[in-house]
Amino acid sequence: MNRLAHETSPYLLQHADNPVDWWPWSAEAFEAARAANKPVLLSVGYSSCHWCHVMAHESFEDRATADYLNEHFVNIKVDREERPDVDAVYMEAVQAATGQGGWPMTVFLTPDAEPFYFGTYFPPAPRHGMPSFRQVLEGVRTAWTDRRDEVSEVAGKIVRDLAEREISHQGAQPPGEQELAGALLGLTREYDAQRGGFGGAPKFPPSMVVEFLLRHHARTGAEGALQMAADTCERMARGGIYDQLGGGFARYSVDRDWVVPHFEKMLYDNALLCRAYAHLWRATGSELARRVALETADFMVRELRTGEGGFASALDADSDDGTGTGKHVEGAYYVWTPAQLAEVLGDEDAHLAAQYFGVTEEGTFEHGQSVLQLPRQEGVFDAERIESVKQRLLAARAQRPAPGRDDKVVAAWNGLAVAALAETGAYFDRPDLVEAAVGAADLLVRLHLDDHARLARTSRDGKAGANAGVLEDYGDVAEGFLALASVTGEGVWLEFAGLLLDHVLARFTDPETGALYDTASDAEQLIRRPQDPTDNATPSGWTAAAGALLGYAAHTGSEPHRTAAERALGVVRTLGPRVPRFVGWGLAVAEALLDGPREVAIVGPGAQDEKTATLHRTALLGTAPGAVVAMGTPESDEFPLLEGRPLVGGEAAAYVCRNFTCDAPTTDPVRLKSALGG
Secondary structure, three states: OHHHHHOOOOHHHOOOOOOOOEEEOHHHHHHHHHHHHOOOOEEEEEEHHEEEEEHHHHHHHHHHHHHHHHHHEEEEEEEOOHHHHHHHHHHHHHHHHHHHOOOEEEEEOOOOOOEEEEEEEOOOEEEOOOOOOOHHHHHHHHHHHOOOOOOOOOHHHHHHHOEEEEEOOOOOOOOOHHHHHHHHHHHHHHHHHOOOOOOOEEEOHHHHHHHHHHHHHHHHHHOHHHHHHHHHHHHHHHHHOOOOOOOOOEEEEEOOOOOOOOOOOHHHHHHHHHHHHHHHHHOOOOOHHHHHHHHHHHHHHHHHEEEOEEEEOOOEEEOOOOOOOOOEEEEOOEEHHHHHHHHHHHHHHHHHHHHHOOOOOOOOOOOOOEOOOOOOOHHOOOHHHHHHHHHHHHHOOOOOOOOEOOOEHHHHHHHHHHHHHHHHHOOOHHHHHHHHHHHHHHHHHHEEEOOOOOOEEEEEEEEEEEOOOOHHHHHHHHHHHHHHHHHHHOOOOHHHHHHHHHHHHHHHHHOEEEEEEEEOOOOOOOOOOOOOOOOOOOOOOHHHHHHHHHHHHOOOOOOHHHHHHHHHOHHHHOOOOOHHHHHHHHHHHHHHHHHOEEEEEEOOOOOHHHHHHHHHHHHEEEEEOOEEEEOOOOOOOHHHHHOOOOOOOOOOEEEEEOOOOOOOEEEOHHHHHHOOOO
């Protein structure tokens, strides 16, 4: 057994029984490499990564390969979800050297952690122009032994090149009307008008871009922005990327039509999409958006919530194919053949289900299997009968071997889930969803926050991990706490958000330029301090922090927080018109800044007062970008926005302000709705 047996990461634990003598990322591992004068093999992946499992089975479980690795290398295994900083630094090097990246990531380092050779997946035998993993290992060993000076020169040059990639941010102003209009134009050019979404295959759910489009429409009335958001969301919801039986979204579609997904289900995708669909419903009243938001929320609570109240990271793409051979196959849990439908439903209902879900003899996936989809003409089917079919298929699917679950709790992704569940629960009168959000937030405070309000990146089984939180953890958790404060009227969540954002100002921000770093100033020093303002599968830490800083400033009137948000958004002024698909959340935050954001105080005689509740719900349903909501009694000291705000005529009242100007208070929900664009 290697050194991974005592780690908390499920991905690392999957490799604990490998014959490879793995180390976790640690100073001790590099000291061992230095003492033995060996290069380091750094292997980075994550538990729901299909090709990570393939390479592990082919190479890391192979005794001969392991013996060679153990003799000639010091081998380090990293879970990219636990150490996004390590992943980011070396992925930048891989992409710079090869023009592409991905996982598993395979990097060879000097004992000083300087990279000199890169790759991703390597097969056990030469294939499709790729060398075998053993050939790579032998080549690296030869270079290390016979051409050490050349290796050192290459490694030094790579580190110098990475150091020169520091983002220039001096004096940048936040984006204005012109830049946001330019971003919308850029998105229009990349929009797939036939299929929804942006770009070609593989096609990823553009959650943050949808949020920008909805906010832009709310602020400007641009119908084209709303149309792109609504059509994209409809196509995704009707495609195979959405689980038509159990709710929730797969990671991405391998084709342009959203038909065949990569079947892993990630917490972050589902949290972001749940919130996006809830916001789409808020803007349009779409019944499809309402259903998908609720089904996705229910999926997260049902299948990802842990015993401690947090949310697990992911469900694997692969699962046992049920043939008794133990073979794991991608998508086995989700796909159907006509014969399988008949076995569960009988011939008549199987024919109906095949028509409804697009299941064919040829199949839409592999080996005559089909991924369930939803046709546009579902209204011609009997709704009650279809619901019966769905429930029977769901029950039958539950008897199949389930995909594995990565049950580590990642702070950032739980922050996204808190925001999504709190708002979805409030919009649709589902207090159980709000309670689930509170439970996850409680876990983050109880387990992830230390006595100095510093965040741990992960936890598992009620135990906090050793890795420090990165910028996205602070930004996304603060965002979740701010949403929870608006929904529950409990000011303690605003207080916790403030504690986290104080760390952003003190430890993640360049005081000279306002630029943000992904790691804290006192974090472990890598070969480069990672810094990336562009979105990936989640909002970048940079723009997530900017959004939370802006929301907190709107709640409290804090000038330092607002100034920090404005300075951080300067990078969006540059990137927005050029690469709008990759700064969607930054553009969404910029929309909030241009709109104010609006500050709404709901003052009533008590939380149970019906008029207070009506005004509160009206405020939450307003579409004004990034609006913040505080609710309480005139005597409450939990929210600064409530200070000096009395009842009106003895009744609950709403106060709406922005840009240092306030409307007259109103007791009329209709007037409040009009004031907030709802």
